Amino acid sequence: MSLIFIFILGSMIGSFLNVIIYRMPRNIDFIFKSSHCIECKEKIPFYFNIPIIGYLILRGRCSKCKKPFSIKYPFVELLTGLAFILISERFPIFSMPLEFIIFSSVFCVLLCIFFIDLEFYIIPNSLNLYLLAVFILKSILYEPLEFWLSGGFIGFFFPFLITWLYSVIRGQVGLGMGDVKLYGVLGIFLGPLGITQNIFLSCFLGALIGGSLIAIKKLDRNTPIPFGPFIVLVAVFQIYFPQFFKKYLVLF
Ligand SMILES: [Zn+2]
Known part of the structure; x- marks a missing residue:
C-alpha cells in the first residue's frame, strides 16, 4: 500500500517536472499557467493531467488536433515514481523525512538538468x-x-x-x-x-x-x-x- 502511495506521489511530482523541463528554458511561468497542447493551444483538462494514465487515456495524442505528445512525458513520470520507491527503501519517508526530501528532490533536479541540457x-x-x-x-x-x-x-x-x-x-x-x-x-x-x-x-x-x-x-x-x-x-x-x-x- 505505502509503495503505491509513494509511486503515485513520485509520478505526480514527475508530471510537474515535465512542466519545469518544458517551461523553464523557454522562460514561461510554470506555477500559475495551466497546461496547453503545444500545437493547437487547446487547454488540457485536469483529469488528463493524471500521471501516465492521462497519457494512456489520450493514447498519447491531443484530444482536439490529434498531434502526438512526446513519450518523454509518461517516461519522466514513470521514472520519478520508480525513483521515489527506490529512495524510500533506503530512507523511509516517515522515519527519515529529511533524508528522503534531500535525495528525492536532488533526483528531480538532476532529471530536469538531464532533459533541459539535452534539448537546449x-x-x-x-x-x-x-x-x-x-x-x-x-x-x-x-x-x-x-x-x-x-x-x-x-x-x-x-x-x-x-x-x-x-x-x-x-x-x-x-x-x-x-x-x-x-x-x-x-x-x-x-x-x-x-x-x-x-x-x-x-x-x-x-x-x-x-x-x-x-x-x-x-x-x-x-x-x-x-x-x-x-x-x-x-x-x-x-x-x-x-x-x-x-x-x-x-x-x-
Ligand atoms: Zn492539440
Whole structure:
C-alpha cells in the first residue's frame, strides 16, 4: 500500500517536472499557467493531467488536433515514481523525512538538468543553485569540512582550467559554464575522489557516445554535444547506487 502511495506521489511530482523541463528554458511561468497542447493551444483538462494514465487515456495524442505528445512525458513520470520507491527503501519517508526530501528532490533536479541540457544546451543557474544549497546542508550535517570543500574545489577548478586552456589553444568553448558549475556543486556531495571519478567517467562516456554518433554519421564533428546528461548519468549512479559503484567501478 505505502509503495503505491509513494509511486503515485513520485509520478505526480514527475508530471510537474515535465512542466519545469518544458517551461523553464523557454522562460514561461510554470506555477500559475495551466497546461496547453503545444500545437493547437487547446487547454488540457485536469483529469488528463493524471500521471501516465492521462497519457494512456489520450493514447498519447491531443484530444482536439490529434498531434502526438512526446513519450518523454509518461517516461519522466514513470521514472520519478520508480525513483521515489527506490529512495524510500533506503530512507523511509516517515522515519527519515529529511533524508528522503534531500535525495528525492536532488533526483528531480538532476532529471530536469538531464532533459533541459539535452534539448537546449543550457543548465539553468537556479537548478545548480538548488543543488548547491542542498549539498552544503547535507555536507554540514554529515561530512567533515575538508571532504566537501576539497570536492567542490576540484569539481569546479579542474574542469574550469581544462575549459580555459581549451579555449585559449583551440579558440573554442569546450565545456559550458553550466557544466563547470554542475561539476563544482556535485564535488561538494561526492568529495574529492567521487568527483574525480565523475569527471573521468563522464568525459569517457561523452567521448564514447559522441564519437560513436559521429562515426555512424548521426552527428556532425562540429556540432557541440550537451555534456550535462553524461555528468548527471554518472552522478545518479554514484549517489543512488553507491554499492554498485564500489563493487564494479573502483578506479582509485
Ligand atoms: Zn492539440
